[in-house]
Amino acid sequence: MALKLVQVNFKARDDSALGRFWAEALDWSVSSAEPGATSVKPVGFVWADPTTVGIDVIRVPDPETVEYRVHIELATTSAAHHAELVARLKELGATPADVGRGDLPSTVLADPEGNVFCVLEPREIHRDTGPIAAVVVDCADPRAMARFWDEAMDWTLHEVTDDHALLRSAKGVGPYLEFLRTPHLKDMRHRAHLDLVPHPIDGQAVEVVRLEALGATLADAGRGDFPWKILADPEGNEFCVLAPA
Template identity: 65%
Template sequence: MALRPVHVNLKAVDAEAVGLFWAEALGWTAYRPGATRYVGPAGGLVWPDPVVLGVDVVPVPEPKTAVKNRVHLDLATRSAAHQAELVARLLDRGATHAHVGQGDVPWTVLADPEGNEFCVLEPRETYRDTGPVAVVVVDSEDPRAMARFWGAATDWTAHEVTDERAVFRSAAGVGPYLAFLRTPGGKAAPDRVHLDLLPYPGDDKEAEVSRLRALGATDLDLGQGDRPWTCLTDPEGHEFCVLAPS
């Protein structure tokens, strides 16, 4: 048994506007499957997508605080010109420059119109085939511990595990990477961004949730009530949800 990451869940007060922003950022389409705005490749909504992680923008009443998200997206670019063009276009669409202590680096740190941080990377050979999302980055106090938990929780393959980082990608070698990077300081506030996981067809969701609890996950009450998904936190407090198979 194992779970697969299926999309990045992003909270926003104006889900419509933020969904359109991320569609512009990724070159995808903002769909309306219900109350959320789902951003995925053009050509019709496919979920779960066999390759990419979509972005599911969920409406919430509370605006983002000044606390930096512990989960963010790194966007891939093909060339220096593409990086510059994408940064300029997103600034024109409502992004702002963000300062998270990055110093003098070759990538550009921005925030979407509601303050969710993300990076536009310089061209990197490693990310030539990921699609527009190169990496889902998670701040971590102990990447090795996160590698143990997430390596057991999901069916993604570990590409690197050190004291400084733990990097995963789908076993098929497609789509974005998932990276836990050592970052000083623990979790200080609920995150606006998290991963949603899905069991494979025929697998038992409740059995998967029980397995995650045995690995160190903790139940999380967000006031969700009686919903078909289960909210949990990993051993470092990062929120995630286990969805019910459709």
């Protein structure tokens, strides 16, 4: 059995405030099981078998604020919805963000802690994804990322070119996972990453061994004794394998 993508994990100085922002932005619920960690999930979210991808915000003393490879894209259903959503996000504290690409068919914003995200113009492909249309990971080689992540997860590979690779849950629900070719990537720790859960039968240890055989490397040296395992894919994008639900 392969892994399931369960959430995008953001580092933040104030997890509660950022969690509230995203809960209001997505019209989802917000909860905190322990100090320093805030989860944002839709009502009815099932951890062991998610039909969407949630957001987990973790408080850290000094989150990275410049370089990051993971961002989310929000879906809209019409031009009016797009304008309404952008206006509401700005009222909640989002600010315009200049990423140097004026030709994007989207509005680029930053949340209150500087995490850049996009509000997409209406697209037929995103009509049934829910509020999060896609989770996008910058990379150097989308084809190589497609090979690794297609084997790593239980998602289906929909499209792969030299410029991007597109995966989605095999159930045809929730957002897409896109690997986007991006030049001049820098090698550093990132403020956002993917969290994945293993099948209860196989468990965490078995999945970690399988991922290493696929080309992943352990990346948690010196960061503490966590119940999750921190790994990096072949391009150095960190992700976590959580304990089975």
